[in-house]
Amino acid sequence: MDEGQSFNFMKHFNNRPTSLKVELLSIPETNSARNSYVQHDVSIGEHLGFRNLSYSVKEGLFKRSELIVYIMLVLIIRSFVLENKQVLYEVNGGFLAGEVTAIMGPSGAGKSTLMNILAGYTTHGISGELLVDSKIRNENLFRKQSCYIMQDDNLQPLLTVKEAMGVAACLKLGSDVTKEERQTRIDEILKALGLWQCRLIKTKSLSGGQRKRLAIALELLKNPQIMFFDEPTSGLDSVSTKQCILLLKQLAQEGRTIIITIHQPSASICEMLDHLYVLAEGKCIYQGSVKGVVPYLQESNLFCPAYHNPADYLIEVAAGEHGEYVDLLVSRMGNGTNHDWRKMQIGDESGMQSIEAIDKMMRNGLVTPVRSPTSPGFHWALSVVIDWWHSNVICCNLNFDELCQSATDPANGVIFGPFFLLPFTIFSGFFVQLYDVHPYMRWIFHISYIKYGFEGLMLAIFGYDREKMPCNADYCNYHYPKIFLEDVDMADAVYSYSVIFLLGLIVFLRVLAFIALYLRIQLRR
Numbered sequence: 001m002d003e004g005q006s007f008n009f010m011k012h013f014n015n016r017p018t019s020l021k022v023e024l025l026s027i028p029e030t031n032s033a034r035n036s037y038v039q040h041d042v043s044i045g046e047h048l049g050f051r052n053l054s055y056s057v058k059e060g061l062f063k064r065s066e067l068i069v070y071i072m073l074v075l076i077i078r079s080f081v082l083e084n085k086q087v088l089y090e091v092n093g094g095f096l097a098g099e100v101t102a103i104m105g106p107s108g109a110g111k112s113t114l115m116n117i118l119a120g121y122t123t124h125g126i127s128g129e130l131l132v133d134s135k136i137r138n139e140n141l142f143r144k145q146s147c148y149i150m151q152d153d154n155l156q157p158l159l160t161v162k163e164a165m166g167v168a169a170c171l172k173l174g175s176d177v178t179k180e181e182r183q184t185r186i187d188e189i190l191k192a193l194g195l196w197q198c199r200l201i202k203t204k205s206l207s208g209g210q211r212k213r214l215a216i217a218l219e220l221l222k223n224p225q226i227m228f229f230d231e232p233t234s235g236l237d238s239v240s241t242k243q244c245i246l247l248l249k250q251l252a253q254e255g256r257t258i259i260i261t262i263h264q265p266s267a268s269i270c271e272m273l274d275h276l277y278v279l280a281e282g283k284c285i286y287q288g289s290v291k292g293v294v295p296y297l298q299e300s301n302l303f304c305p306a307y308h309n310p311a312d313y314l315i316e317v318a319a320g321e322h323g324e325y326v327d328l329l330v331s332r333m334g335n336g337t338n339h340d341w342r343k344m345q346i347g348d349e350s351g352m353q354s355i356e357a358i359d360k361m362m363r364n365g366l367v368t369p370v371r372s373p374t375s376p377g378f379h380w381a382l383s384v385v386i387d388w389w390h391s392n393v394i395c396c397n398l399n400f401d402e403l404c405q406s407a408t409d410p411a412n413g414v415i416f417g418p419f420f421l422l423p424f425t426i427f428s429g430f431f432v433q434l435y436d437v438h439p440y441m442r443w444i445f446h447i448s449y450i451k452y453g454f455e456g457l458m459l460a461i462f463g464y465d466r467e468k469m470p471c472n473a474d475y476c477n478y479h480y481p482k483i484f485l486e487d488v489d490m491a492d493a494v495y496s497y498s499v500i501f502l503l504g505l506i507v508f509l510r511v512l513a514f515i516a517l518y519l520r521i522q523l524r525r
């Protein structure tokens with residue numbers, strides 16, 4: 001490492017606070033609250049990078065352990081017998097300080113291999129360049145400034161949390177750190193990571209989440225700049241998973257580079273990640289923000305279904321479930337050299353969300369924008385005009401979906417719309433007559449807009465003393481339209497009532513929809 005590189009690296013390191021500021025936060029419930037943790041307070045240039053990184057292993061008759069025993073023999077025959085298996089193919093990438101980067105991909109894609117190489121655990125069979133601040137990294141210095149937290153935390157089961165920290169502090173902190181300073185640091189980290197309450201508990205009795213935090217606490221003693229985590233959320237429930245990712249975000253926001261491998265994160269976890277690096281068949285098919293995944297795939301004619309977790313969809317694409325797209329995506333991503341999709345950050349969210357929302361609604365045949373920079377009155381009026389335009393029969397214009405979408409979430413409209421529609425359809429006079437149902441249920445007839453629409457239609461066709469209908473048989477029961485109206489229980493129905501009710505209901509629902517839309521937008525502001 002030359003002097004300049006060493007200076008840069010140490011500059012980042014020295015910029016970080018020496019004392020930890022990490023506090024375990026409660027998990028925010030709302031998206032907006034969660035997104036507040038995704039602010040990019042720390043903006044440091046590229047920190048950890050790799051160029052044209054390839055990795056291959058020899059595999060065949062002998063495994064690695066046997067090689068030790070048969071080393072002489074293997075050295076002679078390996079070039080003849082063993083096959084070269086390529087795991088990574090000239091991949092490129094850059095991970096920034098201040099961000100949580102998740103390496104994702106289907107099983108066998110090369111995630112652990114890449115992580116092991118970046119962490120400096122795998123050193124043989126590699127070609128390409130490992131960089132820090134765009135310069136070839138110094139492995140010795142890098143090892144001092146980084147740590148690797150494995151899935152199996154390997155904690156000593158019979159030591160208490162405080163004892164485990166004490167042993168680690170003696171080993172990791174130099175002799176120039178006094179006993180008091182060590183103790184202060186241990187207490188500080190335990191409090192910061194929410195382990196203070198269980199400092200006297202043996203590590204074998206800790207919960208999964210506490211064990212993960214203790215593993216992190218042990219590494220934090222030497223305050224590493226770069227932290228690698230292999231599947232940090234495996235074996236944790238959803239609450240502990242969120243807490244764990246939040247903790248990693250906080251560590252990142254203090255200026256660290258956090259790199260994790262993760263298997264199919266949930267949508268809410270995905271939102272909390274700053275950067276995704278996705279591998280398929282040992283090549284990079286995506287590198288960028290979480291928000292960029294859907295538009296990136298769309299450009300390759302891969303449309304993530306509405307209400308589908310984009311991360312799941314990306315893994316399905318990587319696994320070839322949607323066709324042969326890996327080569328196309330690798331070339332579009334330049335095998336990791338393309339950094340364009342990194343730019344699509346949370347700041348672009350409002351635009352993206354409204355585009356996605358409109359897109360979803362258009363696909364579902366709905367036309368009520370719920371998130372808009374313009375006035376609710378404008379959208380309300382627009383939806384009235386468009387709905388009116390689309391409607392052929394007056395009763396079809398009464399759309400309960402719209403009310404539900406305005407008041408709650410568009411997805412709820414799809415569920416509650418048919419739910420509200422069904423009783424009105426059944427008690428409309430079409431399937432059952434008014435006097436066939438229990439008196440307690442008859443009120444539904446009187447508010448069923450389908451009944452009024454149906455009644456108005458029947459009266460317009462068969463009412464108003466319509467003349468006898470043609471009959472070519474000896475006897476026609478409905479020769480007289482009046483008999484038909486009596487049979488369908490509409491002899492006493494009044495056409496004008498139907499029209500007044502339907503017009504009144506249209507006005508009522510429109511006003512209600514406007515109020516709901518108005519209130520919702522007011523609450524969001």
Ligand SMILES: Nc1ncnc2c1ncn2[C@@H]1O[C@H](COP(=O)(O)OP(=O)(O)OP(=O)(O)O)[C@@H](O)[C@H]1O
Pocket residue numbers: 057058059085087105106107108109110111112113114
């Ligand atoms: N030392 C090795 N010897 C033989 N094959 C190896 C070696 N290391 C990795 N591989 C192979 O490289 C491929 C990628 O392995 P890797 O463990 O990196 O995948 P992964 O994406 O982490 O998978 P998973 O999610 O299942 O852990 C696999 O097919 C694996 O068998």
